[in-house]
Amino acid sequence: MxxxxxxxxxxxxxxxxxxxxxxxxxxxxxxxxxxxxxxxxxxxxxxxxxxxxxxxxxxxxxxxxxxxxxxxxxxxxxxxxxxxxxDGHGEALRRLFSFHSGLSPDSFRDVQGFRRIVETGIGDMLVLSAGPADCDRLDAVNDRILTAATVAERAAADYAFHEALVDLAGNRTMLATYRLLRPVIEEIMRLGKAARPVQANTHEAHGRIVAALRARDRIAFAYRMSRHLEYGLQFLLNDEEGRRPGPALRPEAP
The missing domain is CATH 1.10.10.10 (Winged helix-like DNA-binding domain superfamily/Winged helix DNA-binding domain)
Structure with a gap:
């Protein structure tokens, strides 16, 4: 043929x-x-x-x-x-947000804005679905930050708590997207982590978020999460102005 x-x-x-x-x-x-x-x-x-x-x-x-x-x-x-x-995507994300030359307040707010949409957005679902055992697991994950010895370990422990919250929502696509941003989120979580009071403040803030879930208080959950996501900005501004946070650090609002 x-x-x-x-x-x-x-x-x-x-x-x-x-x-x-x-x-x-x-x-x-x-x-x-x-x-x-x-x-x-x-x-x-x-x-x-x-x-x-x-x-x-x-x-x-x-x-x-x-x-x-x-x-x-x-x-x-x-x-x-x-x-x-x-983790090849992590390096690309770091370059995208110019972390090698310093994180800007605008970049901080962009990333935290994304996290606020996700982490406060799941509040309505979590306050209804999270049971005592789920809250106990969140508390156990949160406790890891108290024993973390280095800045990197504290940031990783901080991230683990927030990922556990997102995971609890049960949405695989949202969880996968959140994990994609892990290198960027952990860079933000390193802010101020060299100071022990920040370690304690972070642990306490996480505890308040879990307490809001236990109480099934949607408004308290959204408020605590929003305040917590803004907390690191003070350390970024201090660095930009050439100052380092001293012993008297401003804790998150009660």
């Missing part, structure tokens, strides 16, 4: 589009798998063969999908482990 050049070109183009769509679909499915299994940075993905069997994809399609994810910094390859969830 004779096939024209135009016929071959159309057939090849159609195959390429179909293959590209298969790769795109698999990229989306692997990202959903990461979110569904709550895989964190450093956690391994299933092997190529397993991914192919899981999603009915050829080995070439799996490899191309992993290449796309690697190009976006979402995964990396480690010897003897294979593909693992990476």
């Amino acid at each position: 004779v096939t024209s050049e135009a016929g071959r070109t159309e057939a090849e183009a159609g195959a390429a589009v179909a293959h590209g769509s298969a790769v795109d679909r698999l990229v989306a499915e692997i990202r959903e798998l990461v979110a569904r299994r709550a895989l964190g940075i450093g956690d391994a993905l299933p092997r190529e063969r397993e991914l192919g069997e899981m999603f009915g994809a050829s080995r070439n399609t799996v490899r191309e999908a992993l290449t796309v994810l690697r190009a976006y910094g979402l995964i990396e390859t480690r010897p003897k482990v294979g593909a693992v969830v990476a």
Whole structure:
């Protein structure tokens, strides 16, 4: 059978589009798998063969999908482990918000504004659905900040409390988006964490937020969260003015 050049070109183009769509679909499915299994940075993905069997994809399609994810910094390859969830997006976010040259008040307010939408927005749901056991778990996560020894550990403990709140809402997309911003949020949470009073103030503020959940007080929850999200701005302004916070730090409003 004779096939024209135009016929071959159309057939090849159609195959390429179909293959590209298969790769795109698999990229989306692997990202959903990461979110569904709550895989964190450093956690391994299933092997190529397993991914192919899981999603009915050829080995070439799996490899191309992993290449796309690697190009976006979402995964990396480690010897003897294979593909693992990476933190490449974190560096991109740090550059985006210019943290290497200093966080500005405007950037602070932008990020905290996003967090306010998420973290106060879930209040209506949490005050109705969070039970005593949920509040006990939040208190246990909050207590980690008191034993954290370094600024990085305190920021990580602070973040863990807020992520636990978002997780409690049960919305996977919202949780995945919040986790995407973790490097940026933790940079903000480092503000003032070198001072012990800030560590105690943060723990107390978290405790008040949990107390509002226990009391099923939606207004108190929104107020406590909003005040807490503004707390770090004083340390940023102090740094911009060339001052360091002294022993007498202004606590959050009771």
